[in-house]
Amino acid sequence: MDDPNQINPPQNTSDNNPQIDSQEYQDILDKYAKEIAKNPPEPQTPPEPNIDSLPSDIELTQVPPTAPIPSSPPPQPEFEFPQPPPQEVTPVTPDLPHELPPPLPPKDDIEPPIEEIPHSKPNPFLKLLFFISLLEFMFI
Secondary structure, three states, rough: OOOOOOOOOOOOOOOOOOOOOHHHHHHHHHHHHHHHHOOOOOOOOOOOOHHHHOOOOOOOOOOOOOOOOOOOOOOOOOOOOOOOOOOOOOOOOOOOOOOOOOOOOOOOHHHHOOOOOOOOOOOOHHHHHHHHHHHHHHHO
């Protein structure tokens, strides 16, 4: 029991952990309730903004005046950008070949006609294999 590695819980003393019975606790609550009933605390409300501190000559719906549009043309700047000299415009035409390419051959000459394959009777053995494979697929 005297093992130095064992941690012992602190002993309850009257100095650091006073014990209050339920009757004392109820008496203290009743005492504070009577004091609060006699002098209720004032409800705290946020302060209202002071409207009188705003300038009186400004109205909320007033729009600032716009600058008048001058009727005379704007003054000319002192510096003018130099203008390039006028140049003659010559139309550009593409060089056309003197000879046209040969005409394309007719379409019949390009693609040979496809020969028709005569239809043959279906093979009954292949039909049987097809149905057998279908049955196997269904039962797997």
